């Protein structure tokens with residue numbers, strides 16, 4: 001399965017942009033491998049990591065989008081933890097099924 005350039009999260013279209021470097025959000029000084037702009041409907045992911053890590057990063061940002069589009073409110077820290085765990089689980093399941101290489 002190739003990396004998507006566009007995807008729909010609960011019916012809302014998001015563009016996916018693969019960036020060079022490890023700071024995908026220019027508005028932030030911290031190194032960031034992935035970022036979702038919920039207003040611009042854009043996901044940015046660093047392509048300077050292995051495909052397996054790119055997928056985990058992508059799922060992480062997609063899940064933030066799912067929480068947002070479904071209006072699921074969590075405290076920032078608990079949402080971050082949930083999103084980390086679920087994105088890892090999804091990525092691993094897809095790899096085990098042979099759907100990702």
Ligand SMILES: [Zn+2]
Nearest residue numbers: 060064080083
């Ligand atoms: Zn996050």
